Amino acid sequence: MKWKHALKDYQLYLKIERGLSQNSIDSYSLDIQKLILFLEENTINSSPISISTEIIQQFIYEIAKQVNARSQSRLISGLRSFFNYLVFEDYRKTNPLELIESPKIGRKLPDTLTEDEIDKLITAIDLSKPQGERNRAILETLYGCGLRVSELVNLKLSDLFFDEGFIKVTGKGDKQRFVPIVPITQKYINIYRKEVRNHINIQAGFEDTLFLNRRGKQLTRAMIFTIIKQLAEKIGLKKNISPHTFRHSFATHLLQNDADLRSIQLMLGHESITTTEIYVHLDKSHLTKVVEKYHPRK
Template sequence: MDWRSAIKGFQAYLKLEKGLSENSIEAYSRDIEKLRQFAETENLKPETIALSNLRQFITWVNELGMLPSSQARVLSGVKSFYKYLLIEDLIKNDPAELLESPKKQRKLPVTLSYPDIEKLLSVIDLSKPEGPRNKAIIEVLYSCGLRVSELTELKLSNLYLDIEFVKVLGKGSKERLVPIGGEAITALKIWIEQVRVHIPIKKGEEDMVFLNRRGSRLSRVYVFMLIKQLAEAAGIKKIISPHTLRHSFATHLVEGGADLRAVQEMLGHESITTTEIYTHLDREYLKEVIGSYHPRS
């Protein structure tokens, strides 16, 4: 079996069997491409790689200067690749089964305070045609804790504003219902009912919530650029992205005493351990409060 056909089959498996998005499939493909590069220097084919070779591969990846988190992601891709080969009977034994992942350093995500969120909103120029749309983008990201791709793919038919919910298509094409707050509902209604109705919409984009001036759905890159520009205009010194608003949404819920399982459900996390990072953030916040206000600190 050659690498090209093995990788092509793996991509089809990720798309059809696992239901992953194009972005996730690309990420997995890049990881297996690294394995292919290493294997070809050792004249190894997918079915002839042993556990010892994969351990050498880990060392090779480490020498490339990749962060432990990136190395762990590459290894996750390699394990999924060999699981696929085993399922398809292309190999008899899984050499990656006993492969240990490098320990990841758990970095606390960057978040914004509520006054920072208000600063972001205050610098949006509502007199411009894109102003109401941009305000709705920030309100929805913060109110619902969406990933940027979930925001750009949000559909009018999935808005249930009368009962204050939106249906979101998350990772692995998994749907979830997320509550949406009053401020975000108001901003959405202004954008949809007063501005969006005047845009000539391209065929096939009629159901998309967020459109550009040409009537096409917004790109992920545009949302990243928008938040960077707003942060600069608001004088926020932190390096932030759409995901910062998602982190802020979760952190503010946990700080307010929200149940971790409920936060997990709203974020669309498969594992509660992913959501637990926000309890660490909460502890950091509590330490800051004590450090700032306790007379004996």
């Protein structure tokens, strides 16, 4: 079996069997492509079926010189998943990463913004330009609904159910969920639609896409990052922020205001409650308040 064939089969498995998004599939594929490149550069003639633990260790040792422990751990996890697939399909008897341990890493707590910092970022938007109204609606939606950047750029007009107070969000693995949308966020989306979007020459295929660039096409993920980075620089914000920071802030602020974890999990689209639990670590005072409020011997 050749690497190209094995990778193609694995990508199909990730899409059909595991229902992963294209971004996740690309991430897993990149791990394998790095290994293939390493073999080619070092003229090592090993197939996916014959490659040994020793060769994998050499590869990881080289990678360790270039990336941090967290990236190494993610790479090892990605390769382990690939070889588990080959074992499952009876291409191999054993997984060459069975005895390879991931580097020890601490659990990284997500960065968050204060309510004041969010207000300053939104206030810094230049509303004299057409894209200003769009950018305000984007930030309000990221923070107001806790969306991933991929969910934001793929949001459709047909996903907006303002009368019911919800939007339909398509998340990882094409899983759909309904997220409440507050009146203030609805207001800024409607202003953008009326004053900006309705005056754009929309390209074919993007008629239902909510957030568009000036050429009438869907915004890229990179463009959302750029908008946020420029606003952070404009107000002199020292934190390293991204679109995901607004999602983290959404969850953290809900928790601080006594929302329950299960509700936050549903709104964020987390498959497991353990993923949502990381927000408890950001503000342990929440745990104290819960005990003081609900424990019978308070």
